[in-house]
Amino acid sequence: MNYLELHHFLPHLNEIFAATRNSESLSFVLVEAKPLGTSSTSRQPFSLLFFCEGTEVMPQSIYQLRHSSIGEFGVFLVPIDRNAKGVVYQAVFN
Structure with missing residues (x-):
């Protein structure tokens, strides 16, 4: 796979994507995946929303899922x- 696309x-909506931050295991649930307009490039821009339980808001950053x-x-x-119940995080691919 050269790069990730919406498809x-x-x-995998409502499935868990795992990550680790400071030796702590995290679970991000994919709650939305949708296209974002059109593009002249070969890849359609899209947005993903992930929900993570807990009260701590983690900083915007690159996470390994x-x-x-x-x-x-x-x-x-x-x-x-x-x-x-938790925090919603967005990833945008364009």
């Missing part, structure tokens, strides 16, 4: 929403 993620079907990949995650 790699669509079958692991998924049983997709494998391991680095992604820049930005916290965009928070509620009593």
Whole structure:
């Protein structure tokens, strides 16, 4: 796989993507995967939203996510929403 595309993620909505931060195991649940307009490049821009339980808002950064079907990949995650149960993080591919 040369680069990730939206179709790699669509079958995995509501599945866990694992990560580690400061020796702590984290679970990110993919809650949304959607296209973002059109592009003149070969890849359609898209957005992913992940939910992570807990009250700590982790800083925007590159996180190494692991998924049983997709494998391991680095992604820049930005916290965009928070509620009593956890935090929503967004990744944009363009």
